[in-house]
Amino acid sequence: MGAGKRSKYFIKLVLLALVVLLVAVVRICSAQDNPSTSTIHEIAFFWLNLAIDILHLLACVIIVMGSILMATRYLVAKMKSPIKPIEFKPFARYLIVGLDILIGAELLATATAETIERSLMLFLVIAARFLIAFLIHMERKWEEIT
Numbered sequence: 001m002g003a004g005k006r007s008k009y010f011i012k013l014v015l016l017a018l019v020v021l022l023v024a025v026v027r028i029c030s031a032q033d034n035p036s037t038s039t040i041h042e043i044a045f046f047w048l049n050l051a052i053d054i055l056h057l058l059a060c061v062i063i064v065m066g067s068i069l070m071a072t073r074y075l076v077a078k079m080k081s082p083i084k085p086i087e088f089k090p091f092a093r094y095l096i097v098g099l100d101i102l103i104g105a106e107l108l109a110t111a112t113a114e115t116i117e118r119s120l121m122l123f124l125v126i127a128a129r130f131l132i133a134f135l136i137h138m139e140r141k142w143e144e145i146t
Contacts, residue, residue, distance in 0.1 A: 048112050055105035059098045066094020092136045099129040 070091040077086050106122040 052108045059101035063098035
């Protein structure tokens, strides 16, 4: 697969993600009350919650699109050569980026709503990201040894 073909797929992926984000922003804004008559605190709360929702959606889009891309790569590679092993490093990158964005969204959510449930969710997302990064690191070391 050439670099030009990859860049076309990447552009399509980015455009799809932007369309999904635009639809989400329109739906979220139409569902919220009109903040024009509210206080500064309510306006800031509205925009922070909007940013949190957009970050959650962006992270989900990145993880799902990475999963779809890796599944298609896997199927195509197995059709060409069923015996050759497949590298899953690109999927790990999608997963790590998606989880990093989720951590940012959870940090904002924890700052806006100081509840124990939000703090626990932040802890779980950070723990999942750490565990996945650790497993990827150990797998790379194991591949170097063998």
